[in-house]
Every structure is written in structure tokens, then in C-alpha cells.
Amino acid sequence: MADSAAGRSPEAAPPRTRLDLSGVPETLVIPLYAKAQDYRSRRSILHDAKAEEIVRSLDYNFERLGASGKTRTRMLAVRARQLDEWVRGFLVRHSNATVLNLGCGLDTRVARLAPPAPVSWFDIDFPEVIDVRKRFFSETEEYRMLAGSLTDADWLSGVPGDRPAIAVADGVLGYLAPQEVTSLLRRIIARLRSGEIVFDVMSPSAIRLGRARSQNPTAGLLRWLVDDLAQIDAIDPRLRRVEAHSVLASRYLPFGVRLEYGIPWLVPSMRRLIRFVRYEF
Ligand SMILES: C[S@@+](CC[C@H](N)C(=O)[O-])C[C@H]1O[C@@H](n2cnc3c(N)ncnc32)[C@H](O)[C@@H]1O
Structure with a gap:
């Protein structure tokens, strides 16, 4: 909480919002902090000023989850950027779309993309996360x-099923059990007439590597890890994979870093560590 002396001064910063989350909901701080770090960096990938603003407004020790580090910051910024670009492209093609941001945390995608009406946008997360989110975002008609x-x-019953829709899950599906991911994707496809689902996929090796490199206490929370994308393709006959990229070859990485990742990219298991996928249905 803000200290009382600061609270009495007319020039004082406003009191910060205390963040009391644990378990899976607390993982939202990892990408949030990465986006703020990316914003502060010389060559920002995401330019997310609102993430920086939210981080400054929160009373929370961001080092708690090992939420810093240049490589991690870059990977998370690239992940958000790739998913942003897919959503942006979809909105260009479908001006009356519905967007579902699954497991939104304190992500600022809706501010980054600022979709014009009549795009309808839904951010979904656990009640304790939405409570915090409501201090930083206000609902509107859209x-x-x-x-x-x-x-x-x-x-899902509150989401219109008759418009083209895109569901985005940014660092989320890994926290579900495999059967939960299957049911979620099937329910989305059954409810919505047509559209896309875009998300990131981690391989089991990504976790082994992550554990070896840092003391990240959230790695143990991850339950859905995929080596072979054919497993996802098989979830529903209406799903059609149209794109899949390894983070190591992302066009949103700085050029020098992409060159650096060229060697690990040659190793198939490294290429599969973190991928971004786009499915149509
Ligand atoms: C690593 S954070 C990512 C947050 C956000 N997508 C971003 O990129 O900043 C994972 C988020 O998924 C949410 N989440 C995980 N499982 C969920 C579930 N079963 N229902 C709703 N939200 C869930 C968590 O609460 C958390 O906000």
C-alpha cells in the first residue's frame, strides 16, 4: 500500500493497487512485467505504454516470479506481438468480428489494437483477476x-455466435489439463460459426530448459505441453492449421537476435520449444 506520508502530500503519487494473487492467476504478472520491461528497452517490440503504467500502479514485488531477464522479456514480447498481428489481420478482414481474449490477465491487447465499433471484444479470466482488471479497464457496449x-x-453463452470470431490465448492454454484444452477448443468451435483460434504452444523440453536455467516457481503449474502439432490438428475435424512459427525464427525479433538463433533453430527440438499457431475453423 502507499505510505501514509505520501498519501498526505498533494503532489504524491496515487496509492498503488495491492496485488494479492497466487497459483495460476498470479502468473499474469510474468507477461505484464515483460511488456513493461520491453517498453522501457531501447528497441521495444510491443510499445506497450499501458503495461508500464499498470506495473507502476501495482503494489507487487515483480521479481518474485523471476519475472525479469532479457531473453524472457523478448520471447514474451514477441509472443504478444505475433498474436496481436494475427488478431489485427482478422479484424481487417472482418470489421464486425468478435474477439475472445482467453485468460486475459492484465494484458492490454484491447488497448494496443483499439478495435473500432462494431467489433465486440471479450476478456475472460478468473473472478479474482477480473476484479483487479476492472481497476484499469472500463466496460463499454463493445x-x-x-x-x-x-x-x-x-x-460462452454470453458471446454472440453469429459473427466471425477470433479467440486468442496468450500464455494460457499451457495451464489447462490436456482434456480441458480439447473441451475448450471444441466448445468454442461449436458455439461460433466460423473464425480463427490463435495461441502459443510449449513443448515439454521448454519446461525442462526453463527449470534448468532459472528458479521459476510457475513452471510446475504447466500441464499442456505439446511436441507434435498433429495432436492439436486432431482435436476437431473443423480445425485447420494455417500457420505455425517457432519463436526462434519470429520476424518480430531484432535482426541480430534472429541471426543468433539461427543455429538453435536448426535443431528440431529447439525449434519446437515455443511455437505460435493459427487455426481456422
Ligand atoms: C501467464 S498469464 C497470461 C495472461 C495474459 N494472456 C497475458 O498475455 O498477459 C495466464 C493467465 O491465464 C489465466 N487462466 C489460466 N487458466 C485459466 C482458466 N481455467 N480460466 C480462466 N483463466 C485462466 C490466468 O488466470 C492468467 O491470467
Whole structure:
């Protein structure tokens, strides 16, 4: 909490919002902090000023989850950027789209993309996360925050099923059990007439490497790890994979870093560590 002396001064910064989350919901600080770090860096990938603003407004020890580090910051910024670009492209093609940002955390994608009406946008996360989110975002006719678990069937009934829709899951599906991912994707496809689902996929080796390199206490929370994308293709006959990229070859990495990653990229298991995929249905 803000100290009381600061609270009495007219020039004082406003009191910071205390962040009391644990377990999976607390993982939202990792990409949030990375986006703020990226914003502060000389060659920002995402230019997310609002993430920086939110980090400054939170009373939280961001080092707690090992949330810093240049490589990690870059990977998370690239991940958000790739998913942003896919959503942006979809909105260009479908001006009346619905966007579902699954497991939104305190992500500022809706501010980064600033979709014009009549795009309808839903940010979904656990109730304790949405409570915090509501201090930084306000609902409008086109922008709604839904509180609930992605594993429940209820929340989707509030989403219109008759418009082209894109669901984005940025650093989220890994926290679900494999059967939960399958059910979620099937429910989305069944509810929405047509559209896309874009997300990141981590391989089991990414976790082994992550554990070896740092003391990241959240790695043990990850449950859905995929080596072979054919497993995802097989979830529903309506799903069609149209793109898949390794983070190591992302066009959003600085050129020098891409060159540096050229050698690891040659190793198939390294290429599979973190991938971004785009499916149509
Ligand atoms: C690593 S954070 C990513 C947050 C956000 N997508 C971003 O990129 O900043 C994972 C998020 O997924 C949410 N999440 C995980 N499992 C969920 C579930 N079953 N239902 C709703 N949200 C979930 C967490 O609460 C958390 O906000």
C-alpha cells in the first residue's frame, strides 16, 4: 500500500493497487512485467505504454516470479506481438468480428489494437483477476470482461455466435489439463460459426530448459505441453492449421537476435520449444 506520508502530500503519487494473487492467476504478472520491461528497452517490440503504467500502479514485488531477464522479456514480447498481428489481420478482414481474449490477465491487447465499433471484444479470466482488471479497464457496449473459468461451459453463452470470431490465448492454454484444452477448443468451435483460434504452444523440453536455467516457481503449474502439432490438428475435424512459427525464427525479433538463433533453430527440438499457431475453423 502507499505510505501514509505520501498519501498526505498533494503532489504524491496515487496509492498503488495491492496485488494479492497466487497459483495460476498470479502468473499474469510474468507477461505484464515483460511488456513493461520491453517498453522501457531501447528497441521495444510491443510499445506497450499501458503495461508500464499498470506495473507502476501495482503494489507487487515483480521479481518474485523471476519475472525479469532479457531473453524472457523478448520471447514474451514477441509472443504478444505475433498474436496481436494475427488478431489485427482478422479484424481487417472482418470489421464486425468478435474477439475472445482467453485468460486475459492484465494484458492490454484491447488497448494496443483499439478495435473500432462494431467489433465486440471479450476478456475472460478468473473472478479474482477480473476484479483487479476492472481497476484499469472500463466496460463499454463493445468491451466486456467475463469472470469465470475457461473450463466452465457458461461464459460462452454470453458471446454472440453469429459473427466471425477470433479467440486468442496468450500464455494460457499451457495451464489447462490436456482434456480441458480439447473441451475448450471444441466448445468454442461449436458455439461460433466460423473464425480463427490463435495461441502459443510449449513443448515439454521448454519446461525442462526453463527449470534448468532459472528458479521459476510457475513452471510446475504447466500441464499442456505439446511436441507434435498433429495432436492439436486432431482435436476437431473443423480445425485447420494455417500457420505455425517457432519463436526462434519470429520476424518480430531484432535482426541480430534472429541471426543468433539461427543455429538453435536448426535443431528440431529447439525449434519446437515455443511455437505460435493459427487455426481456422
Ligand atoms: C501467464 S498469464 C497470461 C495472461 C495474459 N494472456 C497475458 O498475455 O498477459 C495466464 C493467465 O491465464 C489465466 N487462466 C489460466 N487458466 C485459466 C482458466 N481455467 N480460466 C480462466 N483463466 C485462466 C490466468 O488466470 C492468467 O491470467
